[in-house]
Amino acid sequence: MTRTKLVTISAGFILVACMCASILLLNRVDQLRPQATLEEVLYLPSPKVLRRMSLGYDGLLADIYWTRAVQYFGGHHAVGAMHFQLLAPLLNIATQLDPHLVVAYDFGANFLSPPPPNGAGQPQEAVRLTNFGIENNPNEWLLYYNLGFIYYMELKNYAGAADAFSRGSQIPGAHPFMRILAAQMAEHAGEIETARMLWTATYQNSKDKNIRANAAAHLRALRVDDDVAHLETLVDEFRERTGRIPSSFAELQIPGLNGGTPVDPLGNPYKLTPYGHIEVQHPDDFPFIVNGAPPGYIPPKVPKFLPSD
């Protein structure tokens, strides 16, 4: 073997060995410092400084920051995190860098507003983000819809919701339900039917599978809440009439069931407890229910969505 060949083989071997070793070592370092890369390196607080540093390539930087926001939220949401401190700043930077990045307002508000673990539990930040989006994109009716949605669902500010839906309904090309929602807010704020209408609109207007799954889960939960309230009213009426709790659903003579057992939206029969309460068989399947969960039930950290959604 010539000297040159020997050097080539040795150098090649050292190169491959060192490359493998450095990958393994980096992997070990990452395990020792979980999430350090994202939290320490990517978070620069000033959008103005970032805009200056981007040298005119602010659109690309906005895309990068939006992707980091998605990754940050997704990563934390997947492990059932209860704190999302960097989400609002990341969204703020992305939208300040590119004020026309409508997708960041649309999805960002959905990430920010719901209470943990479904979201960051920061509805005021979501309102601020959406208002900034409306300021820069006044013709995007979906942003008004999102604003109304946050006001209604998270802040219970029905006047604010009515105003947002009303302003959105005046945008050319806005979906006709915006006008209905505005009227509904004024007359029937706080009713389940209005909430159902909002989630149905979200389901129909979103192309993202996660948002649709979330909307579908909320719609199922609303139906369960409705069913449980209705069935418990029947139980109360039966108790008043007979002085005892019914032993089965058959005794309730529920119209349309011919003595059968009522079922939840997934086809599983409801349970009638000895105390006259109505419960679902699998509460994990209905992560957003208010009525129908067994006493002391603790929902899983990450809500369960169905593949069919």
Added chain:
Amino acid sequence: MSARIAYIASNTFREAVRDRVLYNLIAFALLMSGAAILVGQVSFGIERLVVVNLGLSAVSLFGIVIAIFIGIGLVSKEIEKRTLYTVLSRPVQRWEFIVGKFFGLAGTLAVNTFLMAIGVFAALLYVSRQFHGTDGWIAVALYFSILQFLMMTALALFFSSFASPLMAAVFAFALFVIGNFSEDLRGFAAMTHGLQRWLATGAAYLLPNFSALNIITSVAHEQPVSSSLIFYNTIYALVYTAMVMAAGVLIFQRRNLK
């Protein structure tokens, strides 16, 4: 254009190709195909935006880097290799040499940009499945990038006509950075008074305005570009390039090459 300028330009183009300048297309192709395939998996709803933003930003950055680093060596390399003396001993004027070098590098950048543009549109077709009418504005953004390259090439040549390659690269890059803040500079100038105001305003107008030529974010959002902006940007870039080239020729004419 005289035959001598055309000859120097074609030689410069050939030399750039021989120097493997077009190898940057491989990096660009990898970047675009990677972005087109991966972005849908790591982000939400910005597949098209990323392809346009990343594609146009990469075209612009690759072009600026080539314009600076090849541009600064166009004159100094010829002096170093002593080939400049051979060229100038023939019936070739110094200004023809500079202008020929400029057109050679500008041609290289135009070809490079054209090939990258094919990549951008191919990636766009991949993520959008079809072209839309508004995609035509991407071609305008690419055209503005070429105008930027012309200005940057002229500046690199200007600096290389009197400074060392390292200093020329530093000056050219500094002007690229400053040129992206030119609107701010005019804003700062407006805040001063008296003589300072005149001097600051003059300096702000003398520096290149690259920010007006950067419309990447707006075309990514399918916003139209006015025909008057296209017209005035074209005239501005050509006038500025001619101005810088004239300054470069003036210096190079008087430079002692012994």
